[in-house]
Structures are given as structure tokens and as C-alpha cells.
Amino acid sequence: MHTTDDPWQSRYATRTALMVPSEVRALFAVAARPEIISLAGGMPDVGALPTGVMADLVAALLTTHGKTALQYGTAQGDPSLRESICEVMSLEGVAADPDDVVVTVGSQQALDLVTRLFVDPGDTVVTEAPTYVTALAVFAAHQARVAQVEMDEEGVLPGALSETFARLAAQGRPAKLFYTIPTFHNPTGITMSARRRQEVLEVCRRARVLVLEDNPYGLLRYDGESLRPLRASAPDEVIYLGSFSKTLAPGLRVGWALAPPAVREKLVLAAESAMLSQSPLTQMTVDRYLRTQLWQAQLVETCTMYRSRRDAMLRALERYMPPGASWTVPQGGFFVWVSLPEPLDTKAMLDAAVAAGVAYVPGTGFYTGGRGRRELRLSFCYPTPEHVTEGVRRLAAVLQDAWEPLSAPHRIPVLSSR
Template sequence: MTGTSLDRHVQRYAQRTSGMRASAIRALFAVANRPEVVSLAGGMPYLRSLPLESLAAEAAALVAQDGLVALQYGSGQGIVELREQICQVMSLEGIKAHPDDVMVTVGSQMALDLTTRIFIDPGDVILAEAPSYVGALGTFHSYQAQVVHVAMDDDGLIPAALVAAIDACRTAGRRVKLLYTIPNFHNPAGVTLADARRAEIAEICRTAGIAVLEDNPYGLLGFDDRTRRAIRADDAENVMYLGSFSKTFAPGLRVGWVLAPHAVREKLVLANEAATLNPPVFNQMLISRYLATFDWQSQIKAYRHTYAERRDTMLAALTDLMPEGTTWTSPDGGFYVWVTLPEGFDASAMLPRAVTARVAYVPGTAFYADGLGTRQLRLSYCFPTPDRITEGIRRLAGVIAGELDVMRTFGTSPLRAVGGPSSPAPDTA
């Protein structure tokens, strides 16, 4: 396309396209997928433990027996059988729900998009943890929302910081619509919201007239075999709950859901029909058969065991290999460790040198709406084997040590601290 032609199209773009941003993670894929590079960047589930041959037979039987339904158009809300099963899955987290209030989506990312679409006008505020999921930030920006971050510590979102953020927005005349939160095994911070804070945060939002968007793709992947009670379990009227089969089954099927109060669900179904007509029926029916036929809870236990082993490997390697002044979180579930580099570091600027050393990560600035996070980076332990994780951390530690040598040579004095678990975002306010 010529420059003149490109300019002509740019002039036609809607104003909201100015908020669209390239994903920092997607931009890394081309490099991170090279076999010589140890990728600690992407949050890809480890699928080798799935019963692939049995699933292939189930998929073939689905086409042979119910192909006229599975390959046809379907309901914009999703098939009833799967919505009933989703209610059973959510019951593990204390949620009592009716299938009528569940809407199936093309992954929980679409649920994020549709929820933002029906609630947010340009300039509205969405409160989100600092840091927050990069895919959510991209969606919020695309609808011209203003994201205001709320500080976390090792016990998750801080209630007092939430109150302060709400008060500051209202004093400035800004309209706050939603709190977006990932309470369990946070992406990217790896921390979990303390049980005692959940009801308090729900009450703060309910009193302030702010809806809660609870995103919980990792909730069943706790390493202590304890399932945390969802915020939605104790507040059915003000909390919209997002779930997904991407982390507990297979992301390639792109099946997620949103549980919402009845009136909100009606709007969501209309928005879903406008976006896709209906979520793929074949994918829904395959997952429904999987839930009905396979021991899916044992499969989740297998995932937990695999990810716990890899988490332990990563934490041990960080402890053994990272230079002093580097700190990190210690997740009790999920996929991620959040690392804070010594004073004076810039994780984005360091990334090319890391890739040259054949290791990849996601710089922390991708997880903030306001440019913070320069000293942070996200590491994922879900996909690489333990040996690859250890090698990846060895390469990364070498890059950091090399940067420290350069900084000392030029007279800088990085902050000295003992490596180990720390607050997920020590440089945020």
C-alpha cells in the first residue's frame, strides 16, 4: 500500500482506533518461538497431558452422530447443556448460578470486550490492579476508557488503596464504572487476593455504585488443592464473573463465558449476537462431551501437579542464580512470577540483549496503562520443561549480571537487597 493510500485510510478511521495498541506478548512470539530461545514470555498451557487420542475419537463421533447440529448455527447465548455444566464448574468456587444467566463467548477475551462495550462511554474510568492483564488493558483502551491503577501487595488488591482511588476520581469529576480484578493467581503479578479482603472490596464497590468485573481463568489451578471462594459467590447482583476453558482444558477451542445479573445478561446476548451471531457450536459441544465423559477434575489435578513442579523449579533457579537486588513474587497457583529488577534497570531496554542471549520475557510496562513498570518483567513457567526453565533463568541472570557490571563501570549504584519474594509492584502508587 502506498503512503498516499495509507494516509487516506487513516483519515477514515474511527476516533476509537487511536486507543488500539499492539500486544507486547504477540510481538514477542516470532522471536520466542525459535527453538534456540527459551521463552518465559507466553502463558501457553502445557497440553501434552491431555488424552489427545480419546479426544480425537470424541470429535469424530460428534461429527458422525450430531454433525447436523454441531456444524450449524446456534444460539447467541450458547448451548443449554454447556451452560448447565458451566454452572457446575463454578459451584466449585461457591457460586450458585442459573444457566439462563450464563452466556458463552469466544474465549473470556470476548467476554471482556462485550462487557466493556455495553458499560463504557469514552472517558469513563475503569479501576484495575497495578499491574493488570495486558489483554484487558488493550480492550479498555480500544473503547476509550481511562484506566486508573490501584496498588497491590502480596495479599492482592489493597482495600484502602481502592477507596483512595475512587475518592480521587470523584474529586476530579471522573465517572468510575467498573473495577476489573483478577483475584486468583494474578496475571501478571502471581499473587492471590486474601480471603478477608474479598467481601470488603465487594462492599466498597457496591456502596460506591461501581460494578465488579471478576476475571478468573486460573481459579482451579491452585497448588495447595484449595479452591478459593469467588467474589461473585457472595454478591450476585453487582459482580460479573468471567471464566474460561483455555487454562483448564484447551485454549485453541476459544470457549469462555460470562455470568452476569439477569438484566446485564440480556444486553450481553445482544452484543454477542452483533459480534459473532453465536459462539461456535462444534467447540461448545466438544467441551460439553469432554465434561460429561472424561474425568476433567483429575485432568485439572494433573495440570496443578505439572505447574507446581515448574513453579518450584523457577523459584529455585531465581534463588540460586539471580543477582542481589532482584526480587520476585511466589505464586501459589496459576502461571506467572513477577520479577522486580534492581534500581536503574529498564526491562524493555534490556529485552534485546536477553533475546540475543536466547531467553525471552515480557517487560513490565506492557501491564500498566500509565507507563510504570520499567523495572518489572513477567516470567511464565507453564509451558517450558523444568530443564528449560532452569536454563532460561541462567541466561536471564547472566544478562542482568552483565547489566549490573556496566552500570557499576559507569558509576551508578543499584539498590542492594536480598533476592526473594516481594510486593508485586513496589514502584507503584
């Protein structure tokens, strides 16, 4: 927390002023109150994880490989786990060599390391509008400028993306990276269509812009057919980020980056300078789980659980949302994006919502420049279906109090995979 009497205020680096709390993290203390139904944070329900099995795995690991598990590891990550990660990525059509995988402390660290490698202060990163709130915090911490490009129901608009790249190049500050979450996008839940993926790759290829593909939710599909990640079509032009935080457990803090060989070498050096090595214990635990348990069957059960929660949210939105509201219909992931009519302000209404016993994330956190005041993100992954329904009912009551109905409700369709 910032204080005005900080004796070191004049000594901080310039970038420190750009480090501000995210709107999601700031809500965690409020959302933890028992009377609040939190539709805010994208926390997975780890209750579905077989904790007894995990306890046995860790005990056996410490008994048989304790000296290795409790010792320093390598900056690139455990070789056996890197092989297992390649098996996981193959489920979505990504072919990879374990040598090109760098294990990180969650995919968040991978995002930070890639930004550190490519972005100097004042450089420009291009993202979707809106985009992942903590990605914006990472880019800000590295003193990057962010240019955001509009989306529709198929994902980021290729024409607008091309125009943005051209404008930045003409201004003498060409884009260093294009950061995208094409599958079950955070915060909108939209999935980039197969056609759009190829168009976006071609735009980035022509502009010689490296793609940073974040895919933490790809295996959490509830409807439709799987789409190949961007990395599967352009392995030399895409750095791919993955994580076990959504499919296994966030507390293990195991993610990874898959990068072209030259980039991978520099990522290893960056990881080594940042934290010397990841935890061998958590890496070996994840690897043992993947190699000894029926984790794909467990994942099917997890998707069934999340599907029921998503469906409960969509039904509740249909039932309770006042006229004039619209929302996305995600095929997977954790989030629904709600848009409200003028003159509603989701940031201004948050206190009233919390007083009514429900929390959400205002849309402003996902944009640069103060946009998003008529939008909000709802997460359905953590509350039970009953709590999801009640949370939406409470939110709708707050909205009803804030404005007179303006028009009939409608949904923004999300195209199914073809």
C-alpha cells in the same frame, strides 16, 4: 503493522489509533524461534491433553449430532454446555443458574462485550496496578480512561481503591467498572486474601461500582486452600468471567460470562450483534468432554505438572538471580513477577535477553503511563522444568552484565490461605 502510505489513514475511526499490539503478542514470533527459551507468553501445555480422546469425541459428535454441530447456534450458547459450566464454577463455590451464563469466544470476548455495554468513550475503568495487558488493550479500544490502584501481597489496597473511587467521583467521572483478577493474578501471581476480598467488595458496594472478576486460573492451584471467588459473595454486584483456555485448550476458544439477569440479557444482545453465535461444534465438544471424561482427575495431573515447573522457576531464581532482585511466590496460575533495582530497565534489556536465548515480558505492558521499567513477568507454564531453569540462568547472566549487585536477594511473600 502501521504504514505511513496507508490511503485510508484519514478515514479510520478515532479509536483505531488506540489499537496497538500488546507487548506479549509482539514477542510471540521471537519466542517461537527454536533457540529461544520463552518465559514470556502464558500458553498452557496442551501436550497434557488427551488428543486421541478429543479426536474420538469430535468424530462421534459429528456422526450423531453433525447437523446440529455444524449449524448456527444461539448467541447465549449451548444450553447443555451452560449447565456444565455451572458444575465447573461450583467447584470454587460459585452457585449459578445456566440461564445467567453467556458462552463467549474465550473470556477475552466476554471482557470486550462487558466493556462495550458499560463504557462510553472517556469513561473510567479502575484496575489493579499492574494488570492483564490485553485488558488494557480492550479498555483502550473502547476509548476508556484507566485508573490503576496499587497492590500488596494480599491484593489491591482497599484504602487506595476507595480513595480512587472518591477522587474520580469528585472529578465528575465516577468509575464504571473495577476489573480484577483476584486469584493467581496476571501478571503478579498474587492471590487476594479472604479478608481483602470482603474489604474490596465493601468498598465497591459503597461506591456503587460494578466488579468485573476475571478468573481463568482459579482451578490451577498448587498450594494452600481454595478461596471463594468474589462472585460467590456478591452475585448481584459481580460479573464473573471464566475460560477453558487454561484448563482444557485455548484453541477451542470457549469462555463465558456469568452476570446478573438484567446484564445477561444485554450481553446476549451484544454477543448476537458481534458474531451472531459461537461455534456449536466447539461448544458441544467441550460439553461432551466434561460429561464423559474424568476431567477432574486430568486437572489434578495438570496441576502436578505445572507445580513442578513453578518450583523449578523458584529454585532457579534463588540460585541465579543477582542481589537486589525480588519476586512473588504464586500458589497457582502461570506467573512470577520479578522486581529489579534501579537503574535497570527491563524493556531496554529485552534485546540482550533475546540475544542470550531467553524471552520475558517487560513490566511496562501491564501499566498505563510508562511505569514498570524495573519489573518483568516470567511464565513457567510452557517450558519443561529443565528449560525453565536454563531460561532463568540465561536471564540472570544478562542482569549480571547490566548492573553491579546492590543488595541481598529477597522474595515478596504471598500469604497462604487461612
